[in-house]
Amino acid sequence: MMKFASHEPFRTASQSVAWQVYCYGVLLLSTAVVHAAPPDTKSKPLQLWCSQPAGQWSEALPIGNGRLGAMVFGGVDQEHLQLNEDTLWSGVPHCYDNPDAYQHLGTVRKLLAEGKYEEAEANAQKMLGVPKYQQAYMPLGDLFLDFGDHGTPRDYRRTLDLETAVSAVSYRIGNVGFTRKVFASHPDQSIVIRLECDTPGQIHFELSITSPHRFQTRAPSKEALRLTGTVVPTTEQGKSPSRRLIGPWEGDGMKFAAHVRVLPENGEAIAHHDKISVRNADAVTLIYTAATSYIDANNIDADPAKRIDNVLQNTRDKSYAELLQRHVHDYRELFDRVAIHLGGTESNADIPTDQRIRRVTADRRVTKGSRDPKIAELVFQYGRYLMISGSRPGTQPLNLQGIWNNERHPPWGSKYTININTEMNYWCAEVANLSECHEPLLRMVSELPTPGANTARVHYRANGWVAHHNTDIWRGTAPVDGAQWGIWPMGGAWLCEHLWQHYLYTLDESHLAKSYPVMKGAAEFFLDTLIENEDGFLITSPSLSPEHSHGGGTKDGLSVGRAGTSLCAGPTIDQQILRDLFANCIDAAEVLDIDEDFRTRLVQARSGLQPMKIGRHGQLQEWLVDWDNPNDQHSHVSHLYGLFPSSQINPRDTPELLEAAKTSLTQRGDTGGWPGAWRVSLWARIGDGDHAHNVLYRHVLPRFTTNLFSQGSVYQIDANFGATAGIAEMLLQSHLTDSDGNRILHLLPALPAAWPDGSVRGLRARGGFEVDLAWEDGELTDVHLRSRGGEIVNVRYRDRTETMKIGAGDRRLDGLP
Structure with a gap:
């Protein structure tokens, strides 16, 4: 029998007491134990661990506080921290708009209407921004602790504890035990390194810091x-x-500075010109911070040294114990909101993380209990860890590599690719109860209308604002890279979906009031630029379906991956994004009780948009023309935006389109990396949990490395966040409403057979709700709902739905029959 009950707010009184006891214990342990013994070697479920140091960057462990990031290598003879600061980019403030672009717009549209796609794309190259490439996210430098060759280690262990966000190394040389702990503190804007030893006077090292820049x-x-x-x-x-x-x-370009404070306990520190030597210490605390001259996209005149000094002054009187306590308290306030258990045994935690990944992915079975469910728990919470570590209010949004990058020439500039990758980074923010971490992206969206309005005027002679497929820290909005990728005017419109989703989860009308002008401006651009096709429908032109070549220039008229022409008119994803943008503007204006005339314009325009089409192979067409090749297993599935993250395609309202989307998804095939992570959510929306699980275990996880970063041909972080979002989507969906506009919470909509027993606490749902679930033998057994502002909700499990009134508080609910 399934039970529905109210639940206390996030932290109960007993939990608060327990939390205070925990923090006090951390403080006591940190102050009382000077010569610390190596930590307990027993593995924790939410811990990454390895039995050897990192041999390369992709094996190091990431830490971060939203602004400062580091990759911790954990060496024995040398510790290495590769360092980042989230505002350090190449270039200077710059407008990319091309004053010659507009004169080619009419020609390109005419060529597309005539079916001369290759000629149109060649002409569209003249519409790119100046320069045609944007700038890149930069590494700051490297911090080294050189210990010298002090013997062969034993009992080596390198860990990252997701529950405390502390990276640790422990080992023994002879009879002496050494430990290092590293964490990135958000409240103190510093990275703290603590070296301890169980024998007095045994810590010796030389500290240096370098940079790949001048x-x-x-x-x-x-x-x-x-x-x-x-x-x-x-x-x-x-x-x-x-x-x-x-x-x-x-x-x-940008100026930057970094500073390390060295605090030895006993022993001595000796300053050299560009290094510091520490000798015969019992323990040492290092406090590192960094800053740049970046103020905003138009100003890089700040003094990074002064910024550093302010941080150092704030940490000057804090002990290591206090720094650790403040860090852990701040981090756990976010991380502890969600707990997940998917069955399996804790014994797998005793296997090094890299070996667990290999074991799981080597198992080709998909049957009940055949795979390690604990690795899915770890991956889910690792995505949340990376979100907390890489995206905090006031910082820059997560780029293609989060905040972790060691290359001056990173893949794709490690910038913001807004034809899916940046959006995917934040799919898990709201549902995984990290709404605050969504703020950097939402703020960036609010910064784009100013440059985007200039791009709209210069490139299109249009009102409103527009952003194409990429942006950078200078908030470029012009088309870049090449016409086959860059002439896609939907990036800003897609980003506006995040403004609306944040409102749906939080019901924060003050946020909506600030966001509405941004959304409205994006819609105004398309009201000025949409054209009628030969069937009388409104479409975009020129445009493309991101990173996929159509069949307009091929002999058989079928799509060819990335090998052909991409430019076209009215691709399916554009129409889907516009339906959402227009609907969201209409709904927002109604909530705010404003702009009635503009609402009327949007209703009319939305009704005139080109409908989605089903093609000759039973697939959802990616383009207006039936170019889809059933043998073209391309990684991008842009036309399935309407299934996820949108809800336009669903079994209740559009069953035929749902079947067509399923056919498209099957024809495109399964894959890993970020396309695989997207497929997890797509199959979850279809309701096929076993297929979603199969994609996760057979395709996504095999590309995860020792540190659980997704490493295909190159490293990108979006697969980590996409995997977290996909797992959440398998357990809870809230994208639909009833005829009265009340939210529908669909419980366990895509539960795979491999997770027959489990529970999850603290997932957020649209409509202002928070949800806890438990299940046994594949059957839902217990549900707790909390209202964060919502009132009426429809709770659905399998084919049963019950409408409930929760109200603004928490109270007991009746169960489903």
């Missing part, structure tokens, strides 16, 4: 090391080798 390092005192530098152009920039896509610029 820099200098000096030791102003025996307890401080400071680096200053400037990002400058290189001869390679502007040549754009494959996947680099970095534009040229002139003059010095």
Whole structure:
């Protein structure tokens, strides 16, 4: 019998007491134990661990506080932290708009209408921004602790604890036990490194810090090391080798600085010109911070040294124990909101993470209990860990690599690719109860209308604002890279969906009031630029279906992956995004009780949009013309935006389109990386949990490396966040409403047979609700709902639905029969 009950707010009184006891215990342990023994080697379920140091960057463990990021290698002879700061980019403030672009718009539209796709795409190359490549996210530098060759280690262990966001290394040399702990503190805006030993006077090392940019390092005192530098152009920039896509610029770029404070306990610190040596210490605390000259997209005149000094002043009187306590308290306030258990045994946690990944992915079975469910729990919570570590209010949004990048020429510039990748990074933010971490993206969306309005005027002679498939820290909105990728005017419109989704989850009308002008401006652009096709429907032109070539220039008229022409008119994804954008503007204006005339215009325009089509192979057409090749197993499935993240395609309202979308998904095949992570959510929306699970285990997880980063041909972080979102989508869906506009919470809509027993606590649902679930033998057994502002809700499980009134508080509910 399924039970529905109310639930206390997130932290009960007893939990608060327990939390205070925990924090006090951390403080006592940290202050009382100077010569710390190596930590308990027993594995924790929510812990990444390895039995050897990182041999390369993709094996190091990531830490971050939203602004500062580091990859911790955990070496024995040398510790290495590769360092990032989220505002350090190449280039300088710049407008990419091309004043010559508009004169080619009419020609390109005419050629597309005539079916001359290759000629249209060639002409569209003249519509790109200036320069045609944007700028790139940069590494800041590297911090080294050189211990020398002090013997062969045993009992080596390198960990990342997701429950505390602390990375640790422990090992023994002879009879001496060494430990290092590293964490990135958000409240103190620092990375803290703690070295301890169970034998007095055994800690010796040399500290240095370098940068791949123009820099200098000096030791102003025996307890401080400071680096200053400037990002400058290189001869390679502007040549754009494959996947680099970095534009040229002139003059010095952004300035930056980093500082390490060295606090030894006993022993001594000795300052050299550009290094510090520590000798015979019992324990050492290092406090690192960094800053850049970035103020906003138009101003890089801040003083990074002054910013560093402010941080250092705030940490000057804090002990290591206090820094650790403040960090853990801040982090767990976010992380502890959600718990997930998918069955299986905890014994798998005793296997190193890289071996667990190999074991899971080597198992080709998909039957009940055949795979390690605990690895899915770890992957789910790792996505939440990366979100907390990489995206905090006031920081920059997560780019293609989050905040972790070690290359001056990273793949695709490690920028914001807004034809899916940036959006995917934030799919899990709301449902995984990390709404605050959504703020950097929402703020970036609010910053794009100013440059985007100029792009609309210069490139299209249109009102409103527009952004294409990429943006960077300078908030470029013009089309870039090449016409076959960049002439896609929907990036800003897709980002506006996040503004609306944040409102649906939080019911925050103040947020909606600030977001509505942004959404309205995006809609105004399309009201000015949509054209009628030969069937009398409104479509975009020119445009494309992201990163997929159609069959307009091929002999048999079938799509050919990335090998052909992409430019077209009215691709399916554009029409889907516009339906959402227009509907969201209409609904927002109604909530705010404003703009009645504009609502009427949008209702009329929305009704005139080109409908979705079903093609000759039974598939959902990706383009207006039936070009879909059933043998073209392309990674992108852009036309399935309407299934997920949108809800336009669903079994209740559009069963035929749902079957067509399923056919398309089957024909495109399963894959890994971020396309595989998207497929997990797509199959979950179809209701096929076993297929979603199969994609996760056979395709997505095999590309995860030792540190659980997704590493296909290159590293991108979107698969991590997409996997977290996909697992959540298998357990809870809330994208539909009833005829009265009340939210429908669909419980366990795509539960796979491989997870017969489990529970999840703290998932968020649209409409202002929070949900806990438990199930046994594949049957839902217990449900708790909390209202965060919602009132009427429809609870659905399998073919049963019950309408309930929760109200603004928490109270007991009746169960489903």
